[in-house]
Amino acid sequence: MPETQPSAEAPPMGRRERKKAATRQAIADAALRLFLERGYDDVGIREIADAADVSTTTLFKHFPVKEALVFDEEADQEALLLAAVHDRPQGRSIPAALREHALRYRMAATGSDARFTAFFELIDATPALRDYVQAMWLRHTEALAHAIAEECGLPEDDPGCTALAHFALEAPRAARGHDDPRRAVERAFDLLEHGWQPDPPKRTRPGGR
Known part of the structure; x- marks a missing residue:
């Protein structure tokens, strides 16, 4: 990649x-x-x-496997993911740091570099690659959960840390096929950081409600 x-x-x-x-x-x-x-x-x-x-x-x-040929930097990506947690600026929450990391990775597809655009278009157009990249990210769940637990002073098997790691790695999937991928990713991480808060309605329901 x-x-x-x-x-x-x-x-x-x-x-x-x-x-x-x-x-x-x-x-x-x-x-x-x-x-x-x-x-x-x-x-x-x-x-x-x-x-x-x-x-x-x-x-x-x-x-x-053939799919791995497209994702040749998986070990480097895990190191960068853990660094996003351990090296985040003072005062920045873990969900905020993971949001920034996810946006940096996913938003490369919408930048000016044609290589990234072509790379993500290849993935989005190929079911086998879409499934593989999601499974690849989720393989980092345990390592990310341990990093979160370490930062929070919790046991490494803390279920809350595991859940946060899992959902943070799943969050970029929200961008798939979305008209505004940045907004989709940001909404997913808003949920992780602040809990469920529905978007303000874009139009009034029938009857004015």
Whole structure:
């Protein structure tokens, strides 16, 4: 996927690790290019391997399923998600910090960078990718719940922290197919931060009520 945020600074890699990372990146780049050109369902694994000049065995060592080729930065995304909680400015609530993180990720699709627009259009047009990305985000629930609990001084298995983590990760789904995706995400996080408050009615009901 296109990089949405700078990755956290990491220690220098050795030669072997650099080679593996370069191979992984070449595979992911080839896959995304072919998917954007022809559509996800019309590109085969062997074609991707050939485009990246690797064997299919090597491809599957880096990406166990086809959907994972589109989301090659999952570990980095979890690190950024946890950093949104741990490194939030003083006085900012955890739901507010997670709202900002979600908007930064999702709103990349509505920015001026055509790569992000094409990337999110690919996901929205492909049921297998839509399901995978949602399952991918929810895999971070436990780690996010532990980070929230740590910040709040609560046991790591606190059910409230688990619920907040789960619903925060589900919230961006509200933007799918919505005319105003930013507003949809903001409304979802308003619910997490303030509880249920219906939007003011846009028009008067029949009878003036």
